[in-house]
Amino acid sequence: MLGRFIKGPNEQRMPHPAPVIAPVNSVAAAPSAEAEPHGEDFLTLKVELHRHLIDRFNLAALETASKDEILDEIRPIVREFVRGRNVPLNARELDQLTSDTADEMLGLGPIEPLLKDDSIADILINTHNHVFIERRGVLEETSIRFRDEAHLLRIINKIVSAIGRRVDESAPMVDARLSDGSRVNIAVRPISVDGPLVSIRKFSKHPYSLERLVTFNSIRPPMVDLLRIAVQARKSILVSGGTGSGKTTLLNALSSYIPSKERLVTIEDAAELQLQQPHVGRLETRPPNVEGKGEVRQRELLKNALRMRPDRIIVGEVRGEEAFDMLQAMNTGHEGSMTTIHANTPRDAVSRLEQMVGMAGMPMTNDSIRAQIASAIDIIVQTQRLSDGGRRVVSISELTGMEGNVVQLQEVYHFVRRDVGADGTIVGDFRATGVRPRFAQEVATLGHHFSKDAFNPQVPL
Numbered sequence: 001m002l003g004r005f006i007k008g009p010n011e012q013r014m015p016h017p018a019p020v021i022a023p024v025n026s027v028a029a030a031p032s033a034e035a036e037p038h039g040e041d042f043l044t045l046k047v048e049l050h051r052h053l054i055d056r057f058n059l060a061a062l063e064t065a066s067k068d069e070i071l072d073e074i075r076p077i078v079r080e081f082v083r084g085r086n087v088p089l090n091a092r093e094l095d096q097l098t099s100d101t102a103d104e105m106l107g108l109g110p111i112e113p114l115l116k117d118d119s120i121a122d123i124l125i126n127t128h129n130h131v132f133i134e135r136r137g138v139l140e141e142t143s144i145r146f147r148d149e150a151h152l153l154r155i156i157n158k159i160v161s162a163i164g165r166r167v168d169e170s171a172p173m174v175d176a177r178l179s180d181g182s183r184v185n186i187a188v189r190p191i192s193v194d195g196p197l198v199s200i201r202k203f204s205k206h207p208y209s210l211e212r213l214v215t216f217n218s219i220r221p222p223m224v225d226l227l228r229i230a231v232q233a234r235k236s237i238l239v240s241g242g243t244g245s246g247k248t249t250l251l252n253a254l255s256s257y258i259p260s261k262e263r264l265v266t267i268e269d270a271a272e273l274q275l276q277q278p279h280v281g282r283l284e285t286r287p288p289n290v291e292g293k294g295e296v297r298q299r300e301l302l303k304n305a306l307r308m309r310p311d312r313i314i315v316g317e318v319r320g321e322e323a324f325d326m327l328q329a330m331n332t333g334h335e336g337s338m339t340t341i342h343a344n345t346p347r348d349a350v351s352r353l354e355q356m357v358g359m360a361g362m363p364m365t366n367d368s369i370r371a372q373i374a375s376a377i378d379i380i381v382q383t384q385r386l387s388d389g390g391r392r393v394v395s396i397s398e399l400t401g402m403e404g405n406v407v408q409l410q411e412v413y414h415f416v417r418r419d420v421g422a423d424g425t426i427v428g429d430f431r432a433t434g435v436r437p438r439f440a441q442e443v444a445t446l447g448h449h450f451s452k453d454a455f456n457p458q459v460p461l
Helices: 039-056 067-084 091-106 109-116 149-161 210-215 221-232 247-255 298-305 322-331 346-359 366-376 440-444
Strands: 120-126 130-135 138-141 173-177 183-187 197-201 237-241 264-268 280-284 312-315 338-342 379-385 391-403 406-420 426-432
Touching: 039 067, 039 091, 067 091, 091 109, 109 120, 109 130, 109 149, 149 173, 149 183, 210 221, 210 247, 221 237, 221 247, 221 379, 221 391, 221 406, 237 247, 237 346, 247 338, 247 379, 264 298, 280 298, 298 312, 298 322, 312 322, 322 346, 322 366, 338 346, 346 366, 346 379, 346 391, 346 406, 366 391, 366 406
Parallel strands: 237 338, 237 379, 264 280, 264 312, 312 338
Antiparallel strands: 120 130, 120 197, 130 138, 173 183, 183 197, 379 391, 391 406, 406 426
C-alpha cells in the first residue's frame, strides 16, 4: 500500500545535501558500455531521483522497513519520475534503477550487491575509481565505481557511525564491522595518499565446519579427528598463519566442538567470531576518543575476562603484551583456550609469542618465558594460503615441553607439495609423520580414541 513511508503534509521538509548515486553494475573484469548504457546522463538521473525520494520519504520510518517493502513503495514513484522526464528505459533498466536507489538509501550503495554475493570473500576499494574483489582466492577488478571521493566518504561514514566509531584527519585509520559481522578496515587522507582505502573481509552466513573444510581439500578426516579430540579434551590451541590464510575460519570451526555447557568469553579487536554455543560473552576493544582517552586494549579485556568465570577464553588474535596474560590464563585453570597469531611456521609462532610476552615488561628471563609457552600451548595449527588461492592446514604440531632452553615441537601431520598443475593448481598430499601425539594416552582415559592408522605415514589420509 503506497504512502506508508511518505511524509505527511505537516512534516517539515528539511534541506539536505545533494547526494550522489553511482551505478551498481554486475561484476566484470573492466567497465563496459553495456554495463552502463546511459553514461553520465543516467548518473544525473539517479542523482535527481535520489533527491526527489529523500524529499518525499520519512527516513525515520524507512529504518524499520525491509528492502522489499521499500521497493514496493518507491517503484511507482520511480516510474512516474522517469515518465515525467521522458527517459527511455526498458523494464530491466527500470528495475535496476529502483534497486540501486534503494541500496543507496538503505545500504552501502554501489558495493551492496557485492556484499550479497556469497562467492566473494574480500572487497577491496582502492579510492573511488577502483573496486577489486577476491573470489575463490583470485583477485579481479570490477566495473563498480563511486561517483567521486565524497560519495565514497559518505558510505564510509555510514559504516563507522553504525558502531559508534569515527574516521577523519585526526583519526585516519579505523577497524569496524558490518551488521553481518564482516570485518572492515578503513584508511583515509592524509595517510592514504590517493584517497580512501577500504578493505572488507566477508564472512560466510553459514559458518564453516571442519567437515566442510574437508570437502574443499583444506584438511583431511584424520586431522579433523585429532583437532576434535584435542578441543574436547581441553587442549589449548594456537592457530598460526599469514593474512587471509583462514585462521579465523578455522578458529570458528574448532570452537564448534566445545561442549555447549561451558562458558566462553571471546576477546577481539573487531568482533567477528561466530560461535555457536549458547553461553558466550563477547568483549571488544575500544579505540581512544577525540580527547585521546577511553581506550580499552586487549590486555585490559583479558584481565577482566578472568573475573567473568570463563571455562575457556578465545582471543581473536594475539598481537602484543596481552600474550602474557593469555598464557597465564591457560596455565591457571582455563585450559582449552584458543587464539590466532600471525606467523609463517609453528617455530616462528613460538618465537613471536616469546617476543610478545617480553613486551609486557615483566621481569622474566627468556628461559622462563619459553617454559610458560611450553606449559600453556598444547597444539599449533599452521594454515597457509597457497599460490593458487587455496587455503590449507599445512601442519599440525604438538608442543612437548622443554629440552634445555628450547621449546620442543613434534609435527604430527603436514602437507607435502608435489607439483603444479597446468592451470596453476597446487598438487600435493596430506601425510602423517609417524609421530603419535603424547596426549593420545591421556585422552584415551577420557573415552577418546584415534583410529589404528591415524598416524601411519604409509596410509594416505
